[in-house]
Amino acid sequence: METQNKLIDPFGRDVNYLRVSVTDRCDFRCTYCMAEDMQFLPKKDILSLEEIEEVCRAFMKLGTRKIRLTGGEPLVRKGIMQVINNLGKEVGGDLDELTITTNGSQLESKAEDLYNAGVRRINVSLDHLDPIKFKEITRWGDLEKVKIGLKKAREVGLKIKINTVAISEFNQSHLADILKWCGDEGFDMTIIEVMPMGDIGGDTRYGQYLPLSQVRMELEKQFTLVDLPERTSGPARYVSVKETNNKLGFITPLTHNFCESCNRVRLTCTGVLYMCLGQDDNADLKTVLREHGTDALEDAIRSAIGRKPKGHDFEISRKSNNVSVNRHMSLTGG
Numbered sequence: 001m002e003t004q005n006k007l008i009d010p011f012g013r014d015v016n017y018l019r020v021s022v023t024d025r026c027d028f029r030c031t032y033c034m035a036e037d038m039q040f041l042p043k044k045d046i047l048s049l050e051e052i053e054e055v056c057r058a059f060m061k062l063g064t065r066k067i068r069l070t071g072g073e074p075l076v077r078k079g080i081m082q083v084i085n086n087l088g089k090e091v092g093g094d095l096d097e098l099t100i101t102t103n104g105s106q107l108e109s110k111a112e113d114l115y116n117a118g119v120r121r122i123n124v125s126l127d128h129l130d131p132i133k134f135k136e137i138t139r140w141g142d143l144e145k146v147k148i149g150l151k152k153a154r155e156v157g158l159k160i161k162i163n164t165v166a167i168s169e170f171n172q173s174h175l176a177d178i179l180k181w182c183g184d185e186g187f188d189m190t191i192i193e194v195m196p197m198g199d200i201g202g203d204t205r206y207g208q209y210l211p212l213s214q215v216r217m218e219l220e221k222q223f224t225l226v227d228l229p230e231r232t233s234g235p236a237r238y239v240s241v242k243e244t245n246n247k248l249g250f251i252t253p254l255t256h257n258f259c260e261s262c263n264r265v266r267l268t269c270t271g272v273l274y275m276c277l278g279q280d281d282n283a284d285l286k287t288v289l290r291e292h293g294t295d296a297l298e299d300a301i302r303s304a305i306g307r308k309p310k311g312h313d314f315e316i317s318r319k320s321n322n323v324s325v326n327r328h329m330s331l332t333g334g
C-alpha cells in the first residue's frame, strides 16, 4: 500500500493494528476489571454490528492489517459472528489477521465457527487453575467450562495464548504452575501487569500490583528463560521457556515503557477512538459516522492519528488514587 494511504502518526509510527471492543458487557466480573454491580451502557450508545464493520473497513482502507476483537466479552455480543464472518473473509487479502481476546466461556460452541470464519489465533484469559480461586477472581466464571472450551478450540486448530494478570497475593506463587500447564497443553502464555483502569469498587489497586520484573526473577528460579528477539510493536516482550517448550510474554505497561514502537489504536464499543490506552485524548467516530456518514470517517480517523501521543504515564503509587484512566478496560478493550 502506498504511504499516502497509510496511517502514519507524528512520530513516524505506522498505525496498522486496530483493537475493537465490541461490547462492554461480560458474563464474568473479574475483580480487577469490573465492579460486581457494573452498570452497562444503553444499546443506543453502542455501535451496531453494521457500524462496527463499517469503522473496521474504513481503517482497512487506511492500511490496517490486523484487527483484534475484544470487550467486555466479545463472544457474548448477539450477532457478533456476522461481523467475524464478514471481516474474516478479508484475511489473506486486505487483512493479515483477525484475532479475538476472550474469557473462553463461549468457546465450546463458538470455536469451530471462529476457525471457519478465518480466525487462527485467540487469546484466552485465565488467572488461576484452581476452580475456587478462579471463581474468586472472576466472581461468575466456571473454570471447567473454560477448559472444555479451550480443548475444543485446540481441536479445531486454533492457536491459543493464555493471558494471565499477575496479582500479588492471589496468583503470584501459582504463575509457575500455569506456565507448566500451558506447556503441557501446547499453549503460549502472556503475563500481564495489572493496570490502573476504571473504578472497580472497593479494593485498592496497590494491593493487586505485582511488578513483572519480580515475577520474572521468581520464574527464573525454576525455568530457563531465553529472550527472543521478536517484537510485536506492542507492550509484550517474549522469552522461550526451555523446560515447557513454549513461549512466554510479559506485558509491562507500568515498569517498562513500550510506547516507542506502538502501532495500535483502540476503538471503544461506543465508537470512540483512543489513540493511546493510557491517555484520554480521543475521537468520537460514532458521531461522525451517524451524522456525516462513511465518507467523513476517513478524515476523522486521519485527524485522530495525527494526534496520537508519544506515550502514556500510568502511575501506581501509595499517594495517587490509583485510577490513572477513568474508563474501564471492558469499554476500551484489553
Ligand code: SAM
Pocket: 026, 032, 033, 070, 071, 072, 073, 074, 101, 102, 103, 123, 124, 125, 163, 164, 165, 192, 193, 194, 195, 196, 197, 329, 330, 333, 334
Ligand atoms: N473478556 C475478554 C477477556 O477477559 O479476555 C476480553 C476483554 S478483557 C478486558 C481483555 C484483557 O484485559 C484480559 O486478559 C484481562 O485479564 C485484561 N484486563 C482487564 N482489566 C485489566 C486491568 N485492570 N489490568 C490489566 N489487565 C486487565
Ligand code: SF4
Pocket: 026, 027, 028, 029, 030, 033, 034, 071, 072, 073, 103, 125, 330
Ligand atoms: Fe469480563 Fe474480560 Fe473484564 Fe473479566 S477481564 S470481567 S472476562 S471483560
